[in-house]
Amino acid sequence: MGILTVQNVNKSFGGLKALHNVNLDIEEGKIHAIIGPNGAGKSTLLNCFVGKLTPDTGTVMFDGHSLLGIKPHQINQLGVSRVFQTPEIFSELTVWENTLIPCFAKRDGAFTLNALSRVSDNKDMAEKAEQMLVDVDLIDKKDMLASSMSRGDKRRLEMAMCLSQKPKLLLLDEPTAGMARADTESTIELLKSIQKKLKITMAIIEHDMSVVFSLAQKISVLAQGTVIVEDVPEKIKGHPKVKEAYLGEAQV
Amino acid sequence: MKTISKADMRTLFFVAIIALFAPLILNPFPTESGWAQFNAGYPDLMQRFAIYGILAIGFNILFGLTGYLSFGHAAFLGVGSYSAVWMFKLLSMNIIPALILSVIVAGLFSLLIGFISLRRSGIYFSILTLAFAQMSFALAYSVLTPLTNGETGLQITLNDPRIFAAENISGNLPVTSLFGLEMRDTWTMQLGAWDFQFNIGYYICAIFLLLAFYISIRIFRSPFGMMLRAIKTNQTRLNFTGINTRPYTLAAFVISGMYAGLAGGLMASMDPLAGAERMQWTASGEIVLMTILGGTGTLLGPVMGAGFIKYFENIFSKINDTVLHGWFSWMPDGLENVIVWILHLFTGKGWHLTLGIMFMMIVIFLPGGLMEGISRIGKWWKHRNAKNNNTSHTSSTPAE
Structure with missing residues (x-):
């Protein structure tokens, strides 16, 4: 049994069957990649993990809790963090405030009205936030407005915000989409070092095969809403079913 | 421990000074001069x-910080006044229990x-608050007459x-x-041609304004404010x-509602009556405009x-045709009438037009409002x- 187990999940939108009897098992401490052609249902599956969508049937269990029917913030409090395809950050706040918020959220997850203390008086929070910015190499940009950063930096910031919560499971939705080669490589290095240092379980949805094969310890291939193969990277590479799924897409 | 930073302290001090000397600052024109009607220091x-x-x-704590546009804030003002x-009516004429x-x-x-x-956000939230405010207005106007005295408005009487x-x-x-200390007590200082009025009620309001401003600074700089x-x-x-x-969001809403309640209470403390029109949607709209x-x-x-x-509401609206004719009487008759006819649209009862044009200009050219203009x-x-410093610097060392 892994940390996240998905059993017989079905989801359809109107007549379209987006997910069809999906079974998935993500082992603790591993980097698990979910790949598949466009429209295979990868993002739908991820949305089912974080409470954005509720599957029609089936179960999603995380660390002994069902993730179905509870709100996104409750799922996060169980230890699931998510990096989005387009970075979801607080664009009108500075980079510094962006990193402070998850620090405060960890403490103030249940509402506390600390309206009369000063942000700058919370030294422990500041230390945490600073350490995180150093980790993702953004400390020079801490006074910048988040919206004025490059896309790669935004993604790094978002990752830092997720990591500061020390999640048990980190979900990454195409973490290198739209990044330059150098940024992609630095992101891969960052994820690898995080995995080594913090032993966080990660589930990655990715199109870029070089990223997948350099990161993943296990790969599930999704096509037309079902998992067609699940194996270690070496075996996925030459698998006939995988080739068929991708070539099939190419012919269309 | 310091509670607010130096820069904020300076802002607070600035507001305090303005508030303290407002009776002087707002009365720049001698009482007998023709400009006296532009004096706001009464x-x-x-x-x-x-x-x-x-x-x-x-309102800014809710709208400015949290981004929820309430279109029914006047309801809280009205409730505070009532x-x-x-x-x-029931206890005494002391304003403290009334404000509490x-x-x-x-x-x-x-x-x-x-x-x-707050179950909804964006435009739906605005519509919901508007609906509640209009409901409160209608209730105060009709059904709740025993509590609000209907269209006459709630007043104090000798038999209370x-x-x-x-x-x-x-x-x-x-x-x-x-x-x-009576709220209406006013001490008039005559200084040459000027009359300056120092009023107890105003200074009470100013103290509450400073307090409100101070709390707002604290909220802005707190982790709570950052979350908002x-x-x-x-x-x-x-x-x-x-x-x-x-x-x-609920906490922000309640805090801003309490601010409105305090304002309503002060309004009734200065002039002890409360009417339903204080809750009407135009009043809510005015808060948004401000x-x-x-x-x-x-x-x-x-x-x-x-x-x-x-200022506009009270000063611009007083410039009627007679005043305008007085100003332009030195012109030839025909021209005078034309100018007065044009300005007539913008002054007196037409002050809303001027305000509307200025509001449009500010929103289009200064989306950040007057503060953006200042910055x-x-x-x-x-x-x-x-x-200037650079040019003077380079000119003094031309050899390099």
Whole structure:
């Protein structure tokens, strides 16, 4: 049994069957990649993990809790963090405030009205936030407005915000989409070092095969809403079913 | 421990100085001169500056920080006024119990409305609050007449119980006071051709304005304030950071409702009557205008916006045709009539037109409101000075 187990999940939108009897098992401490052609249902599956969508049937269990029917913030409090395809950050706040918020959220997850203390008086929070910015190499940009950063930096910031919560499971939705080669490589290095240092379980949805094969310890291939193969990277590479799924897409 | 930073302290000090010397600053023209009608330094208007300043500061906590546009804030103002007048009727003419009750009642009322309205965000939230405010207005106007005295408005009378007040033997209506200090007491200082009026009621309002401003600074700089700003920019990320945003938005709503209640209570303390029209949607709209005009999300902006609109409402509306004819009497008759006819549209009863045009100009050219204008001037000034320094520096060392 892994940390996240998905059993017989079905989801359809109107007549379209987006997910069809999906079974998935993500082992603790591993980097698990979910790949598949466009429209295979990868993002739908991820949305089912974080409470954005509720599957029609089936179960999603995380660390002994069902993730179905509870709100996104409750799922996060169980230890699931998510990096989005387009970075979801607080664009009108500075980079510094962006990193402070998850620090405060960890403490103030249940509402506390600390309206009369000063942000700058919370030294422990500041230390945490600073350490995180150093980790993702953004400390020079801490006074910048988040919206004025490059896309790669935004993604790094978002990752830092997720990591500061020390999640048990980190979900990454195409973490290198739209990044330059150098940024992609630095992101891969960052994820690898995080995995080594913090032993966080990660589930990655990715199109870029070089990223997948350099990161993943296990790969599930999704096509037309079902998992067609699940194996270690070496075996996925030459698998006939995988080739068929991708070539099939190419012919269309 | 220091509670606010140096820069904020300076802002607070600046506001305090302005508030303290407002009777002087707002009366720049000699009493007998033709310009005297532009003087704003009379008690009634100054009180309104301070009261609407409090209202706008509170509204800014909800709209400026959290990004929720409430279109029904006047309801809390009205509820505050009614509560205060009831205290004057039942207990005594002391304003302290009146203000306490108005803040509490407005807080409870906003808790109820906020709890329901905050289930939605964006335009739906605005519509819900508008609906609640109009409902309150209609109720106050008709069904709740025993509580609100309907369209006449709630007033104090000689027959009110006033259980803590000494027996009234004068036969006149009692006046509001703070432990004997009467709100209407005014000391007039004559200085040459100028008359300066120092009014107790105004200074009470100013003290509350400063207090409200100070609390707003604290909220802006607190972790709570940071969460509110985070709610404004990205609720999805906040949810995925483990925060349930509802309690935060509700707290902001209640705080800003209590500010409105305080403003309503003060309004009744200065003039002990409360009418339903105080809750009408035009009143709510005015609060929105003030905040946007001054600068949404800034500390000082809403107060300036409130002052700006109230000044226009009271001063521009007094410029009628007679006054205009007086100004332009030196012109040839035909030209005078044409000019007066044109200006007639913008002054007197037409002051709304001027205000509307100015509001449009500000929103289009200064989306950040008056505060953006000020900061632009500041930047331009700094830039110019820096340039001057540079040129003088290079000219003094031409050899390099």
